[in-house]
Amino acid sequence: MIKVGVLGARGKVGTEVCRAVEAADDLELVAQIDVGDELDALVSSGAEAVVDFTHPDAVMDNLEFCIDHGIHAVVGTTGFDQQRLDTLRGWLENQPRTGVLIAPNFSIGAILMMRFATLAAPFYESVEVVEMHHPTKADAPSGTARRTAELIAAARREAGLGPVPDATSTGLEGARGATVDGIHVHGLRVRGMVAHQEVLFGGVGETLTIRHDSLDRVSFTPGVLAGLRAIADHPGLTVGLENFLHID
Ligand SMILES: NC(=O)C1=CN([C@@H]2O[C@H](COP(=O)(O)OP(=O)(O)OC[C@H]3O[C@@H](n4cnc5c(N)ncnc54)[C@H](OP(=O)(O)O)[C@@H]3O)[C@@H](O)[C@H]2O)C=CC1
Numbered sequence: 001m002i003k004v005g006v007l008g009a010r011g012k013v014g015t016e017v018c019r020a021v022e023a024a025d026d027l028e029l030v031a032q033i034d035v036g037d038e039l040d041a042l043v044s045s046g047a048e049a050v051v052d053f054t055h056p057d058a059v060m061d062n063l064e065f066c067i068d069h070g071i072h073a074v075v076g077t078t079g080f081d082q083q084r085l086d087t088l089r090g091w092l093e094n095q096p097r098t099g100v101l102i103a104p105n106f107s108i109g110a111i112l113m114m115r116f117a118t119l120a121a122p123f124y125e126s127v128e129v130v131e132m133h134h135p136t137k138a139d140a141p142s143g144t145a146r147r148t149a150e151l152i153a154a155a156r157r158e159a160g161l162g163p164v165p166d167a168t169s170t171g172l173e174g175a176r177g178a179t180v181d182g183i184h185v186h187g188l189r190v191r192g193m194v195a196h197q198e199v200l201f202g203g204v205g206e207t208l209t210i211r212h213d214s215l216d217r218v219s220f221t222p223g224v225l226a227g228l229r230a231i232a233d234h235p236g237l238t239v240g241l242e243n244f245l246h247i248d
């Protein structure tokens, strides 16, 4: 049995994660922590691994505590840039047996969508990313969209492609979205939506659209449990659940 603590336990995803951990025969839910609760409960309950679905403003303090106490972490919370990842690597140097997984998206479909987009990227002159989420989301663009754009940009560079074509010389600020590594990313916030993304590719006389939809937050829980089961065997920092899966 792996003893698991959940941070953000009363949140939208945290609630589903608690339910999934409680239903699993090989996992034991020993701590449920949300705003106002003490992180010390992780230590007193003997948590071996935590799941974090909190807020970009809270996650670094949570991870510093976990790493300091040698508790593995499986992290869904977004807001990670290179600086934050480097900070985590620095903290982990002092705890070489501890593992931290940062996954921009735990749903298998989203991981495959990013993989398919990476495969398609070298073959198309144009590409744009459109992410669509519920209006209570704190960050824009989504962590998944950022990661997708980074992967596409790297694949384009490797293939020797130049910048995407765009003749826009005048327009309203924001009309062309944000750019991540030179890729335009557009964020929509629409009541009723959960988490959705389209990657639109364009070449001569054709387009290709790759779309993924999370219709329910249970879509994230199988990936979280897979992360919990694998994390102790992956010390150090891992970015992306695909590193624990065999999808190539
Ligand atoms: N990687 C992935 O697959 C996915 C990632 N996410 C990401 O996960 C994060 C959470 O998403 P979601 O569940 O929708 O958000 P919610 O706001 O529904 O849940 C977050 C919960 O964490 C609580 N919280 C905030 N700060 C702390 C803290 N310091 N310690 C403990 N709990 C805290 C919040 O309390 P309060 O409401 O009182 O502030 C809330 O209960 C976001 O960054 C989101 O982008 C979401 C879905 C999938």
Ligand SMILES: O=C(O)C1=N[C@H](C(=O)O)C[C@H](O)C1
Binding pocket: 078, 104, 105, 106, 133, 137, 138, 141, 142, 143, 144, 145, 194, 195, 196
């Ligand atoms: O906030 C959300 O809801 C989600 N956040 C993650 C992200 O920013 O990519 C994953 C998923 O899109 C849901």
